[in-house]
Amino acid sequence: xxxxTRSNYAFVICLVSLSFQCQPADAQIGANKxxxxxxxxxxxxxxxxxxxxxxxxxxxxxxxxxxxxxxxPSDKPxxxxxxxxxxxxxxxxxxxxxxxxxxxPDKTFSMNQVDxxxxxxxxxxxxxxxxxxxxxxxWGLNKQQFDAVVKALSLPVAKETKEKPLMESVDALPxxxxxxxxxxxxxxxxxxxxETAEVRQELQNVSSGTALxxxxxxxxxxxxxxxxxxxxxxLTIQSLSKISDPWPVGWDIDDxxxxxxxxxxxxxxxxxxxxxxxxxRVLDAISEQTKTSILIDYSFCQKKxxxxxxxxxxxxEKQTAWSxxxxxxxxxxxxxxxxxxxxxxxxxxxVAPFVPFKLKNK
Numbered sequence: 001x002x003x004x005t006r007s008n009y010a011f012v013i014c015l016v017s018l019s020f021q022c023q024p025a026d027a028q029i030g031a032n033k034x035x036x037x038x039x040x041x042x043x044x045x046x047x048x049x050x051x052x053x054x055x056x057x058x059x060x061x062x063x064x065x066x067x068x069x070x071x072x073p074s075d076k077p078x079x080x081x082x083x084x085x086x087x088x089x090x091x092x093x094x095x096x097x098x099x100x101x102x103x104x105p106d107k108t109f110s111m112n113q114v115d116x117x118x119x120x121x122x123x124x125x126x127x128x129x130x131x132x133x134x135x136x137x138x139w140g141l142n143k144q145q146f147d148a149v150v151k152a153l154s155l156p157v158a159k160e161t162k163e164k165p166l167m168e169s170v171d172a173l174p175x176x177x178x179x180x181x182x183x184x185x186x187x188x189x190x191x192x193x194x195e196t197a198e199v200r201q202e203l204q205n206v207s208s209g210t211a212l213x214x215x216x217x218x219x220x221x222x223x224x225x226x227x228x229x230x231x232x233x234x235l236t237i238q239s240l241s242k243i244s245d246p247w248p249v250g251w252d253i254d255d256x257x258x259x260x261x262x263x264x265x266x267x268x269x270x271x272x273x274x275x276x277x278x279x280x281r282v283l284d285a286i287s288e289q290t291k292t293s294i295l296i297d298y299s300f301c302q303k304k305x306x307x308x309x310x311x312x313x314x315x316x317e318k319q320t321a322w323s324x325x326x327x328x329x330x331x332x333x334x335x336x337x338x339x340x341x342x343x344x345x346x347x348x349x350x351v352a353p354f355v356p357f358k359l360k361n362k
Contacts, residue, residue, distance in 0.1 A: 033087050034125045038064055040102065041071040041095040051100035054111060062118060071095065077104050081129035090129050092121075106131075126229045139225045139245065141233070149225050149233060152176035153209025154344040161211070162202040167195035169215055173208040175235070179225070181212070184238045187221065191237060194219045200298050207342035213249045218298050222246025249297070250340030250350055259323075259339055263347045265290035266323040266339075273317025280309045282329050283351065290322050294337075297352035304353040306333055 040055055052068045059066035080091045094102045102109045109117050123131050130142060138146045155174040175181060183191050200218060203211040216222055216237060224247055226236045240246060253262060260267040268290070274282070287294040301308055313329040326349070330337050336354040339347055 034128070035084070035087055035089045036064060036121065036125065037089065037091045038066040039091070039093045040066050040068045041075055041077075041093065042068065043096050043098055044071055045098065051111075052096055054100075055096070055102055058111065058114060058117075062114070062121070064121065079105055079124070079129045088128060090124060092124070127227065128229075128231060130227070140227050141225060145227070145233065146225075149179060150209070150343050152179050153212070154207050154342075156205045156207055156344065156346075157203050157211045160202060160204050161199045161215070163198050165196045166199055166215060166219070169199050169203075170212065173212055175208050175212070179233055179235050181223070181235045182237065184236050184242075186242065187238045190239065191219075191221060201295060203293075203295070205346075206293055206295070206348060207344045207346065209247060210250050210340075210342040210348070213247050214295060217249060220299060249295075250342055250348060253339060253341055253347075263290070263292050263339055263349075266292055266326065266349075267321050269319055269321050271317070271319050272325065273315055275314045276312040277314070278309060279311045279313050279329060279333055282313055283308070283326075286322055286326055287349075293348035294326075295348055295350055297350065300353050301335070304334065306335065306353060308333075308335075308351075 038059060040052060042049070042052055056066050056068055075093070075095075077095050078091075078093050082089050082091075092104065094104045097103055097108075100111065107120060109120075120131075130140060141149065152175060157172070158174060159169075159172050161169045170181065173181075197219060199215060201214070203214060206214075212223060212235075217240070220240055221237055222240045222243055223235050223237045224243060224245060226234045228234060235247075238246075253259075266286075270289070283294050283296070286292075296308055298308070311333040313332045315325055315328055326337060330351055331354075334354050335351055337349050337351045340350050341347055
């Protein structure tokens with residue numbers, strides 16, 4: 001995952017209000033408002049009691065007071081966070097194993113890893129009990145935080161987007177202002193060059209999370225939720241070349257769910273046929289007839305030199321299902337399609353260039 005520190009946010013640009021005023025950011029805000037309490041549990045079976053004293057000395061030399069105690073039957077290594085006025089109190093409980101290592105929920109340290117322990121404690125002071133978000137699944141969010149972000153991105157786009165300026169469309173997204181949309185400093189200059197670019201497709205009625213991912217992707221950008229030291233979450237825009245885990249364009253559907261129950265109109269039978277018709281017009285017609293959003297990865301198509309507007313496709317006249325027509329026409333120009341769900345659980349079709357599967361070398 002791309003390395004991210006709070007200091008990177010010294011000049012972030014807020015897009016939600018269109019005021020573009022800089023936001024101050026200081027990682028020490030979190031650290032200065034954090035109180036650590038550290039407990040070291042002795043081994044549950046016979047261990048070296050001298051090790052516990054040595055660990056106590058290590059923490060003391062780091063300026064941290066660690067209490068050494070016997071474990072209770074229900075005790076286990078844990079990290080808990082509570083509020084005390086304007087301060088947060090983080091209780092860190094570790095357990096000594098028979099080798100004299102100190103075991104925490106996601107970390108195990110030996111006595112020669114003092115620098116690593118210092119860095120770990122510093123990160124906890126800054127980011128709280130969850131620690132820094134980098135290198136963790138779901139962008140370092142817990143389930144409650146992740147569900148809240150998904151909910152905030154679930155409202156459908158109310159206004160038309162096709163041929164509207166990018167910035168206007170982003171600003172009109174119905175995203176809860178609790179989660180401000182910002183541009184990371186390293187993307188600021190490039191992003192402002194394309195803020196007036198026209199949106200190529202209609203995203204009305206698509207959830208705001210999927211819509212934002214598509215709007216940005218057309219120009220090589222993406223976004224992801226970033227948990228900050230002061231416990232807020234920001235939706236951070238960055239170049240796709242800088243982030244390995246952008247918010248996805250839609251979510252996969254369980255393979256056991258019949259697709260004809262998810263998008264039944266795509267499986268309606270109709271008599272149709274055409275010769276040398278522009279693919280874009282065919283996709284637009286299928287979308288209109290089936291009342292199903294068909295969205296296109298234009299950026300990837302451009303890289304693969306596929307012009308959806310000009311590529312000609314044909315289909316023999318016969319009684320057939322829309323889903324078969326769709327599969328045929330995209331395949332003719334080296335594209336593929338997949339039924340996805342947006343954040344609200346609404347289905348749409350995502351069309352993108354076909355990427356052959358490659359076996360990994362053992």
